[in-house]
Amino acid sequence: MKYKGLLSFFFAFAVLSACKVQNKTSVNSESLTSRKEMKKELNPFISAMKVEYILKDSTEIVVFLDATIENLESNEINSIEELADRFRVTWALQAPTGIKEKYESGRVNFEEVEASLLDQKLNMVFEIPRLREFQEASLSMEFIDISASRKFTNESYVDFNAQRPNRRFGMYLENQDIPFFDAYVNVGNKVTFKSMDGFEHPLVLKRYRTEAPAALSPMSSSKRNELAGFREEETIKFKSGEELRLDKEGTYVLYDQEKFDAGYGFMVVDERYPRLSEEEELTEPLVYMSTNDEINNLKGAEDFKKALDLYFLNMTSGNQALAKQIIRSYYRRVKRANELFTTYKEGWKTDKGMIYTVLGPPSRIQRNGMREVWLYSQSANFSEIIFTFYRKPNQFSEDHYELVRYPEYGAYWYPFVEAWRTGSIME
Missing domain, CATH: 2.60.40.10 (Immunoglobulins)
Structure with missing residues (x-):
């Protein structure tokens, strides 16, 4: 059957993508070169x-x-x-x-x-x-x-008040003497939170079960509580300078022992992250380029692997080569979004991660305190596209940004989605 060849490619691609990327960079500021x-x-x-x-x-x-x-x-x-x-x-x-x-x-x-x-x-x-x-x-x-x-x-x-504990305690991976600032750690790693004053301080690390949804579309007028799907499962009390082994996946939030209003959230993930490999993980990012019926069919399928292959083959009218290209390009974008934007949830689920996954890296970025503006250069089909994000800290993170949404974005968004579905966007 047609889907078998695509199936082999798909999971070979996921397995070969298992290596961890060590060096990560953030999106550039406005004066950096395009x-x-x-x-x-x-x-x-x-x-x-x-x-x-x-x-x-x-x-x-x-x-x-x-x-x-x-x-x-x-x-x-x-x-x-x-x-x-x-x-x-x-x-x-x-x-x-x-x-x-x-x-x-x-x-x-x-x-x-x-x-x-x-x-x-x-x-x-x-x-x-x-x-x-x-x-x-x-x-x-x-x-x-x-x-x-x-x-x-x-x-x-x-x-300057350093209300977040990560601004007073550096997170150090085992055998490293420079603090680790990435927002995700592979499961099984040992970490130590150290204060630069050299003294012991009581700290609390809470582990949450995460059900964070994907970002709403740029045209959406809906509102929701980003943290509604988080459930506390474990509390670890310890002191700064004490080594911890993080053996369970999930979202972890570091707090001062007596202060639980502002924490530092990070994820403990499997060894393949920022790449996705589990069946359910592979389905979720497709929400940005799929209809509700397509997503429901994937989630309800008895044979997930066959359903996923058929999803891409139906999209490309049976063109296996084109389906493979879409798979490769799209999940590469998802991986990069995870590298750049992970906080207390996966990077592709954030507003920035959604825009990056579908449109790619912006031509320019302007940062101004609480605001970040992404500009995509004018093309034959579009004038310059501008997305504005405002920094809105929450209980878990100081790096949570929300997109200013407008119905007018549909004129840009849907053509990009269609370009993905027809294989016109390749990297």
């Missing part, structure tokens, strides 16, 4: 920048910066010293919203901070002041290419 420009670029440029921080004491904050810098070898830049000759790095703490009032600023000297360069990955650890007169700020990082007279910018949010 993909098309990257291919033509000869000068070194920053294709991704990720900034995290942990409160050190009452006066200092420790900043951890990861940047991916392309074209280093072709420009004969192979060391921190050579990088310092090419780039000047500055930081500025400024108002998170409205007029960008600058609170304080400074320069990061490569020679005076902890810095390493391996292949194209730059890691830097340095300190900035904790401003007692402000509750929050936007931290702007600028890499200025001295030779090419241009700059690369990233903005991130800073809470």
